[in-house]
Structure formats: structure tokens, C-alpha cells
Amino acid sequence: MNGIHDMGGMQCMGPIVREENEPQFHEEWEGRVFGMFFTNFAEGHFNVDMFRHAIERMGPAEYLETSYYEHWLHVYETVLVERGILTQAEIDDKIESLREEGGS
Amino acid sequence: MAHDHAHNAPPSETAMRVKALETLLTEKGLLDPAAIDALVETYETKIGPRNGAKVVARAWTDPDYKQRLLEDGSAAIAELGFSGVQGEDMVVVENTDDVHNLVTCTLCSCYPWPTLGLPPIWFKSAPYRARSVIDPRGVLEEFGVELSDDIEVRVWDSSAELRYLVLPQRPAGTEGLSEDELAALVTRDSMIGTALVEAPAS
Structure with a gap:
């Protein structure tokens, strides 16, 4: 599938920024998102092709503005709803109630 | 931080x-x-580039293992126990006096987790993914690797199914080192191809 994810050869992306002694996860939520790849996979919610396809369907602006693990989060939110495991209303309600509780 | x-x-x-x-x-x-x-x-x-370094050091010290590694990367890496998710199908590419290999993933950030751990930010970044295939020598220079023009640069674009590990060149002057001491010299970037393995400072 052609799209923004197909970055090979694009120009004017700027310098490559490196980080010394980079941690495996920069924020706690990144580790949770990473782990959910395995648990969702094990539950049969998606396979690798569905995972990739959900990222490739992201809008170009959203794709560029979000990080690697945000792409993964986008996959879960998309595929779990598409497959009827969760509803968008359930997700929105849960976010709202967590916000009212003041976070985690 | x-x-x-x-x-x-x-x-x-x-x-x-x-x-x-x-x-x-x-x-x-x-x-x-x-x-x-x-x-x-x-x-x-537990999972990180130390695993890949052990594979490289074994290949440097055991010619039969090196041959198996280059012929069937997945099986030879499995001999050392570093199999698993995102390392199912591995190809190992050897740096020589004539060829330097560089690994990228232009489409996403496919990376051999069992041998290298999770990819660094720069590997996942748009600039690396975009430029590694159109200007690999420029990218290598940015990482401090300057190759003479007569060295061929081969760029390997990973996919969700197939991942690559670079077998870097063993540095000169390391003949007396043990396998463990050699493994300690091998950096993550040298197994991606954005660095060379340096001999220990004497």
C-alpha cells in the first residue's frame, strides 16, 4: 500500500537525532503499549498484517506527528473496535472516568 | 531526562x-x-544487543558456526537460544574488506528483537528511514563511519517478516581475545551497520 509510511527515499526530513544511553521505554505507557502487542496477538485480536495495515491507514499528518508507540496504540484502538472487542463509546467513557479520577 | x-x-x-x-x-x-x-x-x-554480540563473537571464533550463520541465520542464532518474536526469519550479512552492510526499515521499524532488543529512536525516525536508502554513505558519515569509495555499500530494507543482522568485521589486533572479550567489543550500532567494531584501546 502506498502512503506516508513508505518513507524510503523521501527528502528534507532533517538530521538523524541520536540519544546516548537511551532507555528501552521513555515513558511508562510505552512499556504498557509494547506489552499489549503480545497479549492482543495471543488473544487472536490481530495478526502482523492487520497490525501493519492499521498503521498504513493512518492519515499522513497524524502519522508524522505521532511516535512509534502511539502508532501501536492507534492500531489497538482501531482494530479492537473494528473487530467488536471494544466499542468506541466504552473507550471514550473509560478515558473520561480516568480523567475525572485525576489519572491513574 | x-x-x-x-x-x-x-x-x-x-x-x-x-x-x-x-x-x-x-x-x-x-x-x-x-x-x-x-x-x-x-x-x-534480558533481551538486548548483548545477545547479538554473542552471536558475532561466536562467528568470529568458530568458522563452522560462521558458515552456518551466513547460510541459515535463524537456525544458527537459535543454537545460542536467541529466537522468538520478531526474530523468526533472520538473515545475517557479512562485512568484508570490499562490502559494508547497512540495515534499515523504510516502511516501519522492523528490527530483530531477540538479538538486538528494541530499536533505538533514530532507527524508528523519519530521517533515518527516508535517507538510509537514498544516501547511505551520507548517513554513515553522520554516524562517523567514513568508507573509501571502493567499498560497496549494501542497504537491507527489513520487513515485518524478514530481519537482518550485520556481522561486522573483527578488528585487527584482537587475536588473543576470548569469545567473551570479543563480544564486549561488539556494539549495537555495529550490528545495524552504522558503526564499525573498534579494537580495544591498549
């Missing part, structure tokens, strides 16, 4: 979305948070 304040700052919108998803899946019995804890710990402490 961002990590120092991350735990005290109010949760970001993204953190909230992640928490919502994990909570919902847990409530439905589709996720065990302890399983996530274990995965995070495993990837933070």
Missing part, C-alpha cells in the same frame, strides 16, 4: 488512552496486567 519527571507529572492524554485500553481489556478478562509487567521487565533486562 524526561524520565525524571514523568512519574510526577499529570498523566498525558496518551497515557490516559493507554490506561483506558488496559483497564477495559483487563475488566473483560482479555489481558493480565502481570503479563505486561513481565514483558516489560524481560525487554528491559
